[in-house]
Amino acid sequence: MSNNQFKRGELYSVVNGMATTAVARRLQKNFRNAGLDITIEQWSVLYHLWKEDGLSQLELGNRTFRDKASTTRLIDNLEKQELVLRVASKEDRRINLVYLTDIAKPLQQITYELANQTMNEALLNISKEEIDIVKNVFQRVYDNLTNKDLL
């Protein structure tokens, strides 16, 4: 057995069950307290649209690590709340381009501040170096698992 072996369950319970959901839940709570009626999942989509508006559903799915079915439903809900708009692409009518509405645009600044504030709480006394290692490890874990799928 290699030296970098987790005890079984450990990675899952530490990583998936703990810090991750603690941050997500705190951010969700902060949204609610500020009167913002959006889920962190919805926010993760809006986040990418604020960076680049008019992405296709598939591209949004890639950037938020979701399959297309989940992306469909998430955008359904965003559309119901009139935060987002589907527009069929003229070049390829299979493609839906997703655009922010005027309701969604001003939310960027508020959520920016809440997310920053939440991250500051979450990362209190954690150094830049440690964060870089975490990000790097997670990228490599992801690559380790997904590269195999292409073979």
Add this chain to the structure above:
Amino acid sequence: MSNNQFKRGELYSVVNGMATTAVARRLQKNFRNAGLDITIEQWSVLYHLWKEDGLSQLELGNRTFRDKASTTRLIDNLEKQELVLRVASKEDRRINLVYLTDIAKPLQQITYELANQTMNEALLNISKEEIDIVKNVFQRVYDNLTNKDLL
């Protein structure tokens, strides 16, 4: 802005959307391929029962970082599949003690091997030191966010 600041969205998408679910999905797939009809969520409960049988639902919720409502449904499903059994405590009849059935017990070894194999894939070329840092950072993130709730 402090030096250890994530760009907004970054922690969420990196941590929650990527390595975490990549590992979970891979393990789930490995369970399925082995003919094991359990979800990773169910497995996370069984894992703690294999370590210590007869825990209360609340204790299981604490150990798997779930609220009691989620724990209830998870155990509902485990009970439907006859992997687990609820027994009312004699000392305090509000408490359900959860026990493994004879069907669940032999699954420990198989899932142990599949989880180890999955972790080996996921953690290929990642050092013990890096893993220790990740675990330590996540514990501190969790503490940073949950200690506040007690004030």
Add this chain to the structure above:
DNA sequence: TTATATTAGTTGCATAACTAACTATATGTC
């Protein structure tokens, strides 16, 4: 140009998450 395969998105089905409101049992106080 017609038949075949591929691609983007949707829908059905099952599991799971959280919040809030609820039931039933226990505990503490007067």
Add this chain to the structure above:
DNA sequence: GACATATAGTTAGTTATGCAACTAATATAA
């Protein structure tokens, strides 16, 4: 002993996840 409070678990309601099967549009090949 009676009343208020706390605790363990359940239920209802909403959102989200993944897989598989489907539709519609586009690209490829004969």
